[in-house]
Amino acid sequence: MAPLEPYEKIYVNPSFIKTGHGEIACETCHGGNPKDPNRQTAHQGIVKDPTFPDADKACGECHENIASTAKNSLHYTLAPFEKVIKARANKDEGILEKVCQAREKHCNGCHASCGQCHVSRPDYIEGGFLRGHLFQKTPCMHTTCASCHGGRVYSEFTGANDEYPPDVHYASKGMTCMDCHTGKEMHSDATGVATRFDLPERPRCDQCHPDVVSEKPKTDSHTIHRDKVACQVCHAVGYRNCSNCHVGTDKNGLTYFRSGKTEMLFKIGINPNQTKGRPYTYVVLRHPPADPGLFDFYVKNGLGDFDKLPTWKLDTPHNIQRITPQNNACNNCHGNAALFLLEKDVTDWEQKANVRGVVPDAKIPRPIFDRPAIRPDDPSKSPHPPFPPANATYSMQLTCYHTWQWRAGTKGGRGEIFPFEIPLNNKGFPPIFPRSG
């Protein structure tokens, strides 16, 4: 995202005056003295962002319904931050107070207001008008969303992470953040919401793909995995994981963040919080920049109850693909322990926090080959040529959802694949081939 020139940040497009918002006198929202020709005295008492902290004040005059809930939205309050940090914080009053001060100083600066989405870029990147102060009903994701979500989500969505493709919704359909994250969600009241995944207005895949959760999904894989596996487990690819974070203030009074290396990983874990809306056993887990020593600069043992919450957290990577490395063959996932969050993937100091998310050996899905081999009694009767050579040793394997393959060849050789499609019976096997035991 290109930085703005200094003049671009404050230049008002003359056409703004002709818009509805341009009918309102500048000083009504921003204060200052519009009759004073002296730049310095005219700007005395100026309010740069009249929409924060009180959304009702400027916007609520006309957009009462939106402002009344937006002021309690996730972007305004960052309420889950407070909940998470308080849950992990040392409960000693003196220590807790210092933790809260540090949180206020380092974490709460990332909020966004009405103005920081619809009029200017967020304060987090020093603001500047989006389009000459012309109000943007739907902000541009490349400037507005990317300003704060550029590190992980935006990079995933647009394919900025090397070797990882962009999200199919973006690359093939040209969709933007706002196509899923609508104004209804952005402006909704998040009071009492523990995480962003608990917001009732959050987007859901089935809103556009209702077949997936219907009684009879068109795809066998959806019939088999529905309610057991979150969509992202099969359809997302590798995403960025952070290892730690420490905050402090340097000798010049400037705040700083220090984080460790990031790593592109894909980890499937056990859903630590099954709900009616998220009943899955398996979900994708991401490691955020969490560390028990986060606030050590301000107070030792500030996060004394760090283990209360997992450090591998439920996540929904934004790089959805129809075909992914883990779903293009059953056994790419079944029996592939490397895809799952195992005890060895979790550092010693995180073991206790992640007890519920780590996948025990017994919960790693067994390879499909573990089932009795499927062999045709008489391949010549099969209506699905081509057949493997008569003298070949062969096996059949399920590779994709409708496609079975013959792998045939001489002993020790690589063999040859003979793909064909065949209707499956209600047990997931080709009806013409009996199972051999």
Place this chain on the structure above:
Amino acid sequence: MKNLLKKKGYKAGLIVVFVIAAFLGPAAAYAKAEPAKSKSECIACHTDLNRIIRLSSEIEQIRPEFRRSAEASGEG
């Protein structure tokens, strides 16, 4: 007076005056609003591209540089 009102020409004149006044009223109010806008120094300055470029570069030179701590590090 009664005789005066009975005269057709006088009645028509009154109607014409009333109609003109009805149209002139809002127009006068609009004429008042326009100068108010153009008198705003905010609008005059912030919509003048040349002026805003010159002023913003002047401000940029005297404004303390936005500094990030040298101790910040990492990829996250």
